[in-house]
Amino acid sequence: MNHLGHIRREDFCFEDGLVLLNHGSFGVATRGALEAQAEWRLRLERNPPNFFRHVFPKALNEARAALAAYLGAEAEDLGFIDNATAGVNAVLRSFPLAPGDEVLSTSLGYGAVRNAIRYACRRAGAHPVEVAIPFAGASADEIVARIAGRIGPRCKLLVIDHIASESALVFPLERIAALCRERGVRVLVDGAHGPGHAPFALNELGVDYYSGNGHKWLCTPKGTAFLWVRRERQSGVHPLVISHFLDQGFAAEFGWQGTRDPSNWLSMPDVLAWRAGLGEENVRHYCGQLTARAVGALEQAWGVRAATPPALRGFMATIPIPGEPPATRAFAEKLRQRLLDEDRLETQIIAVMGRLWIRITAFVYNAEEDYDRLAEALPRRLNLIANQP
Ligand SMILES: Cc1ncc(COP(=O)(O)O)c(C=O)c1O
Numbered sequence: 001m002n003h004l005g006h007i008r009r010e011d012f013c014f015e016d017g018l019v020l021l022n023h024g025s026f027g028v029a030t031r032g033a034l035e036a037q038a039e040w041r042l043r044l045e046r047n048p049p050n051f052f053r054h055v056f057p058k059a060l061n062e063a064r065a066a067l068a069a070y071l072g073a074e075a076e077d078l079g080f081i082d083n084a085t086a087g088v089n090a091v092l093r094s095f096p097l098a099p100g101d102e103v104l105s106t107s108l109g110y111g112a113v114r115n116a117i118r119y120a121c122r123r124a125g126a127h128p129v130e131v132a133i134p135f136a137g138a139s140a141d142e143i144v145a146r147i148a149g150r151i152g153p154r155c156k157l158l159v160i161d162h163i164a165s166e167s168a169l170v171f172p173l174e175r176i177a178a179l180c181r182e183r184g185v186r187v188l189v190d191g192a193h194g195p196g197h198a199p200f201a202l203n204e205l206g207v208d209y210y211s212g213n214g215h216k217w218l219c220t221p222k223g224t225a226f227l228w229v230r231r232e233r234q235s236g237v238h239p240l241v242i243s244h245f246l247d248q249g250f251a252a253e254f255g256w257q258g259t260r261d262p263s264n265w266l267s268m269p270d271v272l273a274w275r276a277g278l279g280e281e282n283v284r285h286y287c288g289q290l291t292a293r294a295v296g297a298l299e300q301a302w303g304v305r306a307a308t309p310p311a312l313r314g315f316m317a318t319i320p321i322p323g324e325p326p327a328t329r330a331f332a333e334k335l336r337q338r339l340l341d342e343d344r345l346e347t348q349i350i351a352v353m354g355r356l357w358i359r360i361t362a363f364v365y366n367a368e369e370d371y372d373r374l375a376e377a378l379p380r381r382l383n384l385i386a387n388q389p
Pocket of ligand 1: 086110
């Protein structure tokens with residue numbers, strides 16, 4: 001696997017010396033993706049009417065087909081959107097909620113998605129219900145049991161992360177989907193972190209709706225995401241922007257959401273070719289091993305235990321910061337900035353459950369020494385901040 005690690009930094013446009021240990025917040029596009037996007041943009045602007053009439057429909061179909069093949073789905077069941085939040089909103093705003101219905105989600109859900117649930121429920125007179133999942137150390141059995149215990153007779157929809165943002169927990173989606181099918185509850189997956197990270201085939205997950213990002217773990221340009229909808233649910237689902245093709249089918253409606261620059265979506269085949277060149281299995285193996293090794297090294301160096309259980313972990317893990325630093329956003333921000341300015345480590349530090357945590361990521365351009373550097377730098381920065389606030 002000597003083609004993965006720091007050598008892959010050349011595929012990206014990192015600032016000199018920057019060590020990115022926070023792939024999770026925004027992902028990072030490959031250099032090749034940005035070049036492909038720039039080419040599409042030029043092609044468009046050389047003759048925009050001709051591009052949108054003749055070139056775009058075919059190119060969009062090719063991009064969808066490439067993505068569908070990668071995701072184990074059919075191209076007709078996928079629509080491009082700008083981000084995972086947009087897909088979640090499209091489903092929630094299309095969903096036939098009635099007064100008194102319940103929409104279930106979990107305590108680990110993403111803030112923006114919680115707001116979208118609240119908004120949809122408020123408009124329909126429905127109720128958001130949240131099932132508490134432990135932030136640290138939950139097991140798949142416990143998660144499934146807790147969700148089962150909160151599905152009431154009025155529950156119509158479960159909104160569930162594929163991979164939770166703060167705790168980095170990978171939810172056991174197949175088991176959750178099977179449970180919901182038995183209970184007549186539809187499942188909408190917030191897959192912001194799923195594609196290119198967790199192994200899955202959309203046709204086999206058993207969920208109803210999946211909103212996934214390309215711009216995080218697939219390394220596409222920003223604004224590249226998709227919504228997948230099970231065939232029999234598609235007629236009720238509309239994009240956030242209603243345009244010319246209302247009621248002419250899912251693919252047609254999502255295929256034209258008003259004039260926009262689609263160059264990011266069209267770079268998808270190039271990105272997937274880059275990924276295939278690395279080898280999907282190699283990526284999974286390398287990043288999985290690197291995450292495990294990084295967690296082990298940090299746990300040992302700091303005398304702590306990661307929140308993200310090994311059995312439900314991908315290429316991210318959330319680890320307590322040693323000692324008892326103030327668990328505030330202000331302190332988290334100060335520590336994050338010092339690690340960036342002084343140590344060139346870009347990290348994600350969060351204050352949750354009365355503690356300060358760091359969420360690390362391990363991707364194809366990282367190597368073991370990145371985490372050894374963090375293991376040493378973070379306690380040093382904590383001491384320095386404590387001594388000269
Ligand atoms: C779990 C989860 N859902 C949704 C989002 C939002 O993603 P986007 O801004 O691409 O819509 C994020 C972003 O980090 C996330 O972690």
